[in-house]
Amino acid sequence: GFGAAKFMDELRAVVEANQARRKPKIPKGTRDFLPEQMAIREKAFGIITSVFKRHGAVSIDTPVFELRETLMGKYGEDSKLIYDLADQGGEILSLRYDLTVPFARFVAVHSIGNIKRYHIGKVYRRDQPQMTRGRFREFFQCDFDIAGAYAPMVADAEVLKVLVEILSDLQLGQFEIKINHRGLLDAMLAIAGVPPQKFRPICSAIDKLDKEPWEAVRQEMVVDKGLPEEVADAIGRFVVLRGEPLALLQQLTAADHPLAMNPMGKAALDDLSAMFNMLQAMGALGSLTLDLSLARGLDYYTGVIYEAVLQGANVGSIAAGGRYDKLVGMFSGKDVPAVGVSIGIERVFAIMEQQVRERAAASGRPVRAIETEVLVGSIGSGLQVRRMELCASLWAAGIRAEFGYKPNPKMADNLGFCHENGVPFMVLFGEDELSRGVVKIKDMDAHQEDTVPVEQLVPELRRRIAERSARL
Amino acid sequence: GFGAAKFMDELRAVVEANQARRKPKIPKGTRDFLPEQMAIREKAFGIITSVFKRHGAVSIDTPVFELRETLMGKYGEDSKLIYDLADQGGEILSLRYDLTVPFARFVAVHSIGNIKRYHIGKVYRRDQPQMTRGRFREFFQCDFDIAGAYAPMVADAEVLKVLVEILSDLQLGQFEIKINHRGLLDAMLAIAGVPPQKFRPICSAIDKLDKEPWEAVRQEMVVDKGLPEEVADAIGRFVVLRGEPLALLQQLTAADHPLAMNPMGKAALDDLSAMFNMLQAMGALGSLTLDLSLARGLDYYTGVIYEAVLQGANVGSIAAGGRYDKLVGMFSGKDVPAVGVSIGIERVFAIMEQQVRERAAASGRPVRAIETEVLVGSIGSGLQVRRMELCASLWAAGIRAEFGYKPNPKMADNLGFCHENGVPFMVLFGEDELSRGVVKIKDMDAHQEDTVPVEQLVPELRRRIAERSARL
Numbered sequence: 049g050f051g052a053a054k055f056m057d058e059l060r061a062v063v064e065a066n067q068a069r070r071k072p073k074i075p076k077g078t079r080d081f082l083p084e085q086m087a088i089r090e091k092a093f094g095i096i097t098s099v100f101k102r103h104g105a106v107s108i109d110t111p112v113f114e115l116r117e118t119l120m121g122k123y124g125e126d127s128k129l130i131y132d133l134a135d136q137g138g139e140i141l142s143l144r145y146d147l148t149v150p151f152a153r154f155v156a157v158h159s160i161g162n163i164k165r166y167h168i169g170k171v172y173r174r175d176q177p178q179m180t181r182g183r184f185r186e187f188f189q190c191d192f193d194i195a196g197a198y199a200p201m202v203a204d205a206e207v208l209k210v211l212v213e214i215l216s217d218l219q220l221g222q223f224e225i226k227i228n229h230r231g232l233l234d235a236m237l238a239i240a241g242v243p244p245q246k247f248r249p250i251c252s253a254i255d256k257l258d259k260e261p262w263e264a265v266r267q268e269m270v271v272d273k274g275l276p277e278e279v280a281d282a283i284g285r286f287v288v289l290r291g292e293p294l295a296l297l298q299q300l301t302a303a304d305h306p307l308a309m310n311p312m313g314k315a316a317l318d319d320l321s322a323m324f325n326m327l328q329a330m331g332a333l334g335s336l337t338l339d340l341s342l343a344r345g346l347d348y349y350t351g352v353i354y355e356a357v358l359q360g361a362n363v364g365s366i367a368a369g370g371r372y373d374k375l376v377g378m379f380s381g382k383d384v385p386a387v388g389v390s391i392g393i394e395r396v397f398a399i400m401e402q403q404v405r406e407r408a409a410a411s412g413r414p415v416r417a418i419e420t421e422v423l424v425g426s427i428g429s430g431l432q433v434r435r436m437e438l439c440a441s442l443w444a445a446g447i448r449a450e451f452g453y454k455p456n457p458k459m460a461d462n463l464g465f466c467h468e469n470g471v472p473f474m475v476l477f478g479e480d481e482l483s484r485g486v487v488k489i490k491d492m493d494a495h496q497e498d499t500v501p502v503e504q505l506v507p508e509l510r511r512r513i514a515e516r517s518a519r520l
Numbered sequence: 521g522f523g524a525a526k527f528m529d530e531l532r533a534v535v536e537a538n539q540a541r542r543k544p545k546i547p548k549g550t551r552d553f554l555p556e557q558m559a560i561r562e563k564a565f566g567i568i569t570s571v572f573k574r575h576g577a578v579s580i581d582t583p584v585f586e587l588r589e590t591l592m593g594k595y596g597e598d599s600k601l602i603y604d605l606a607d608q609g610g611e612i613l614s615l616r617y618d619l620t621v622p623f624a625r626f627v628a629v630h631s632i633g634n635i636k637r638y639h640i641g642k643v644y645r646r647d648q649p650q651m652t653r654g655r656f657r658e659f660f661q662c663d664f665d666i667a668g669a670y671a672p673m674v675a676d677a678e679v680l681k682v683l684v685e686i687l688s689d690l691q692l693g694q695f696e697i698k699i700n701h702r703g704l705l706d707a708m709l710a711i712a713g714v715p716p717q718k719f720r721p722i723c724s725a726i727d728k729l730d731k732e733p734w735e736a737v738r739q740e741m742v743v744d745k746g747l748p749e750e751v752a753d754a755i756g757r758f759v760v761l762r763g764e765p766l767a768l769l770q771q772l773t774a775a776d777h778p779l780a781m782n783p784m785g786k787a788a789l790d791d792l793s794a795m796f797n798m799l800q801a802m803g804a805l806g807s808l809t810l811d812l813s814l815a816r817g818l819d820y821y822t823g824v825i826y827e828a829v830l831q832g833a834n835v836g837s838i839a840a841g842g843r844y845d846k847l848v849g850m851f852s853g854k855d856v857p858a859v860g861v862s863i864g865i866e867r868v869f870a871i872m873e874q875q876v877r878e879r880a881a882a883s884g885r886p887v888r889a890i891e892t893e894v895l896v897g898s899i900g901s902g903l904q905v906r907r908m909e910l911c912a913s914l915w916a917a918g919i920r921a922e923f924g925y926k927p928n929p930k931m932a933d934n935l936g937f938c939h940e941n942g943v944p945f946m947v948l949f950g951e952d953e954l955s956r957g958v959v960k961i962k963d964m965d966a967h968q969e970d971t972v973p974v975e976q977l978v979p980e981l982r983r984r985i986a987e988r989s990a991r992l
Contacts, residue, residue: 072590072625072851075583075613080626083578090579104892104922106555107562111547111658112584112642118544134604136646136766141547143605153544154552162925165555174608186583198925199904205843206908213915236721298764329905330912379544420576432671433801434680440802443574443685450576451668453634 077177077185083417088400092218092393093168096190100166101211103206105192108165110150110171122149122378124347129173131445143172147191148348148388149375155195155386156379162196168393181364182394193388195376201319201444204352204371204387205326211367211389212332215356220399222359223366225335226344227293229352230318230370232307236340239306239313240282242275248347249273254287255343262287287341293324296338319352348372352387358399367391416470419514422449423471425462427478429455434482438475438505445506447513449475465494472516548569549649549657555889560872564690564865565640568662571685572638577664580637582622584644585613594621594850596819619663620820620860621735621847627667627858628851634668640865643947653836654866665860667848673791676824676843676859676884677798683839683861684804687828692871694831696840699765700814701824703718703781703788708812711778711785712745712754720819721745723944726759727815734759759813765796768810791824820844824859830871839863888942894921895943897934899950901927906954910977912948917978919985921947938964944988945981 074080081089100107119130119142131143147167155163168190177185192210194203208225215223233254237247253268261283261491269275269283286307289296300307300317307313320338327333344353351371358366369389377383408415422442424435435451442449450471454461466474474490477498481487487505490497491512500508546552553561572579591602591614603615616622619639626634649657664682666675680697687695705726709719725740734756741752758779761768772779772789779785792810799805816825823843829837837918841861849855880887892916896907907923914921922943926933938946946962948969953959959977960971963984972980 073587074585074625074626074629075585075611078583078585080583080630081579081581082630083580083635086579086581089581101891102918102920104890104920106889107553107558108555109553109558109561111550111552113547113550113658115545132606132608134606136604138646139547148664153546158547158552158554163555174610186585196925202904202908202925202927209912209915252539326905326908329909331916332912335911385783417578418576420571432674433798436674436798437801440681443681444803446574448574448576453668453674455671455674 055343075185077175077179079179079184079186079347082142084415085397085401085416087417088404089397092400093190096214096293096391096393097166097168099210099217100192102213103164103210105164105166108154108167109169110144110147110154110167112170113143114150116140116142118153119145119149122348122375126173126376129175131172131202145170146171147189147390148193148372151191151193151388151391152372152375152386153379155376155384156382159380160195161384162198164194166190166192177271182392182398184394188393190293190391190393191388192391193386195384195386197385201323201326201352204319205323205330207369207387207389208323208327208336208354209243209330209332211354211369211391212335215335215367218396218400219356219403220366223335223356224337224359225354225356225367225496226337226339226342227320227352227354228339228344229316229320230349231312231319231351232340235307235310235313235316235345236283236286239310240286241279242283246275250275250283251343254283257287257341257343284354289338289340291338293320293333293336293338294328297321297324316351323352336505343371344368350374350377353425354389364395365392366395414468414470418469418471419452420448420469420471422447422475422509423462423466424449424451424475425457425459427459427476427481431478432456434477436476438487439504442475442509445510447509448505473512474503475509482508547657549647549651551651551656551658556887557869557873559887559889560876561869564868567689568686568863568865569638569640570684571689572664574685575682575829577636577638580623580626580639581641582616582619582639582922584625584642585615585640586622586625588612588614590625591617591621594820594847598645599648603644603646616641617645619862620642620665620844620918623663623665623667623860624844624847624858625851627848627856628854631852633856634670636666636803638662638664654864654870655868660865662863662865663860664863665858667856667858669857673798673824676791679796679803679841679859679861680795680799680808680826681802681804683826683828683841683863686863687807687839690868690872691875692830692838692868695807695828696809696810696831697826697828697839698809698814699792699824699826700811700816701788701792702821703784703791703823704812705815707779707782707785707788708755708758711782712758713751713878718745718747718873722747722755723815726755726813729759729813729815745979749885752923761812762809765792765805765808765810766800769793769796788823793823816840816842820847822846826861836867837864838867849941886942888941888948890941890943892920892922892941892943894919894945894947894981895934895938896921896923896947897931899931899948899953903950906949910949910959913978914947914981917982919978919981945984947977947981 113133123145130145133141147169170186171189172186177183192207194207233251234247235249242250250269250273253265257265266280266284270277271282297320298483308317324333342353342355349370350373353370355365356367367389371387373385374383404415424439426435432455439449439451462474472492476490485502486499487502488497488499585605595617602617605613619641642658643661644658649655664679666679703722706719709722714722722741722745725737729737738752738756741747742749769792780789796805814825814827821842822845825842827837828839839861843859845857846855876887896911898907904927911921911923934946944964948960948962957974958971959970959974960969
């Protein structure tokens with residue numbers, strides 16, 4: 049009766065109140081970028097983009113979704129991680145899984161012969177997210193690729209040179225770039241006696257060597273994948289080969305070395321020799337290691353492959369890539385050879401965030417998300433519109449300025465804002481200054497205040513801002 | 521028999537060849553950005569971003585998809601245009617429809633009190649695309665919003681000042697910003713005798729006045745929406761009111777004007793009066809028009825609304841926005857007042873592309889997608905690696921340089937590359953120069969060639985590049 053209805057009303061009120069108070073969620077495996085993180089992200093993109101531009105690369109963009117058929121048959125088992133859009137009548141679409149397949153589709157659609165391009169964009173994988181280890185469902189990739197028919201190994205060498213410059217310029221610490229070649233992998237598997245139809249599964253076993261010991265990988269080869277023990281052991285003698293590129297290459301190219309005697313192996317060694325020669329000339333060989341255990345998962349690689357890791361950091365690879373000469377042809381029927389690298393920028397962000405926080409702590413200067421140079425404050429009340437007017441004259445001169453939003457901000461408000469946001473100058477005036485046609489400039493670093501005529505304000509601020517930026 | 525089998529084989533071969541040759545498609549309503557378009561896009565973003573930063577705005581980013589429940593109930597009838605992701609087990613997701621609702625969700629999730637932020641990102645609408653008129657299914661929005669409790673109308677005025685600066689700095693030609701206020705609309709409908717439950721449908725009829733004549737809109741009101749003729753005519757006497765902000769405001773605030781006598785109308789007129797006063801102080805009133813026919817479709821506006829159009833260009837509005845004080849509260853249960861503007865950047869791109877093409881045609885300089893300053897060429901053959909080596913020394917000095925990909929490029933190749941891409945300098949050497957430790961610098965504008973010692977190359981190029989950029 050009445051009691052139950054009242055109870056139901058109360059219950060409904062509680063449920064509705066909870067509903068209203070319940071924080072909205074963000075999709076699993078995704079994140080917002082807060083202003084401080086955006087400042088770091090833009091810094092990283094700025095450094096990377098300036099390397100790309102130094103090398104004459106152009107930028108392109110593609111839609112975030114593609115026809116599903118464009119993505120199908122490109123990623124092997126990982127295809128199950130592709131996000132599909134709902135069929136709402138019309139085309140069947142999926143979110144892009146990387147930037148390489150859209151790039152190949154782009155080259156095919158626009159019938160491009162030669163291009164050196166970069167592309168920074170988000171990609172999507174329905175993977176189990178591990179946010180703390182930098183693995184997201186929506187994340188940035190930052191790709192550089194050279195497509196077109198060029199002199200052998202020249203494009204491969206330039207891609208690696210670009211990678212070396214980026215990793216150096218980002219100042220993330222010591223890095224190592226592991227190099228291998230699909231032809232060398234195929235040759236060593238053939239020599240060891242692996243039947244061709246097992247090349248791919250055995251490669252994916254080898255791919256685990258950076259995480260698992262040889263014994264575990266050997267067991268997978270023998271027990272799970274049915275290799276005779278002596279074949280696995282023969283592979284084992286190859287995959288330990290790893291060293292300084294020119295020294296190891298010299299060893300492998302000795303006339304009686306089995307890899308040099310195998311035609312696929314010989315061709316791959318010639319490729320590597322030419323490429324190392326170019327990289328040496330460009331001063332970019334120092335961080336490279338020739339590593340016969342590097343196998344890279346993706347199907348579409350056809351030549352040199354590589355992977356960069358940071359030394360001492362347990363974050364997995366920070367960049368990876370290789371040559372893929374058959375991917376564009378899958379779309380257009382006409383092969384356009386290509387080589388490229390993809391930088392795992394999320395890990396770069398995480399490291400840079402840490403560095404920025406440490407530097408801010410050491411210097412006592414806050415991490416700045418805004419670049420405001422001047423806060424316009426006033427003394428006394430009723431001057432909001434006059435502050436806005438003065439601010440407009442600074443904006444017109446290209447000076448980054450704010451006027452504060454409180455109608456009558458107190459000095460403590462102004463000082464607090466400048467300290468929190470690292471704003472170096474404050475401009476102040478009251479009725480008295482207005483009547484005399486002057487304003488005060490407060491230098492927050494020097495704790496000094498000067499009075500200048502209003503008409504001198506812009507040149508004076510410009511001078512001080514330039515001086516300060518030269519000093520820092 | 522045999523003939524049929526042979527025919528089938530031939531048919532299959534033809535089908536497969538067609539399949540292979542068939543160009544892959546790009547989803548309907550989307551587009552790729554080619555390098556020249558990217559250069560323009562980056563220029564536009566650079567101009568806009570620098571205005572935002574001048575005003576102390578921070579940048580944020582949100583995922584491209586949100587939980588579907590986040591988007592539901594925010595867009596009225598337009599909800600049917602939202603792209604849903606397939607239910608692949610897990611959360612129910614949709615692509616973002618604008619940047620305003622994700623921003624409100626962001627403010628609620630991160631419990632933000634005050635923020636002045638910009639966000640440039642792609643949004644998605646399953647609308648009928650009209651590519652030639654700049655209407656896409658995937659397109660950029662460029663939003664600036666101020667959220668938090670500030671002194672009345674101050675944030676509204678700054679948003680409009682930012683819009684005026686952006687439209688001026690983009691140099692798109694004469695523009696007009698139409699202003700109205702939800703309170704003024706509600707007051708005029710109440711005064712005309714529209715029942716409150718019909719405010720919204722009548723507003724969306726008024727919203728069509730920029731495309732349709734009053735007679736058509738009046739007919740919709742009377743025939744489709746059941747307004748008495750005299751009520752429609754009373755609305756008709758309001759919506760023709762349009763003029764220079766301060767002059768029209770003076771007329772409307774006369775003590776005996778019905779809008780000034782209505783409490784909602786009076787409050788809205790007070791808001792506008794305060795805001796126009798601030799905009800005048802900031803020198804940003806010149807391009808504004810107070811226009812009582814402006815109605816804006818979206819449900820969430822609660823105060824001032826505005827829309828910018830380019831004069832003479834028939835591309836619809838180029839920016840729009842307003843105050844929405846209740847949207848954040850829909851997520852957190854706690855209102856955070858907010859005001860903002862969204863710039864329809866696709867139309868800006870289209871206009872800038874046209875301008876850039878015209879300027880390129882007039883100046884005879886190509887539209888540059890690359891920023892390469894120096895092409896390193898060689899005389900004679902076999903110098904590929906030496907070119908790469910020299911290029912590396914330029915990169916190390918921060919000079920934008922390329923070495924060409926042909927093993928033995930001819931002079932015609934080099935000249936062609938420089939002309940096509942607007943590369944201003946060429947560095948040349950052959951065996952003779954190498955043995956003498958010199959290189960040639962060719963100035964493409966001056967058609968002049970000088971020989972300098974290799975160790976002088978970097979400072980000499982730097983000097984010439986700086987000189988040239990000062991000259992242009």
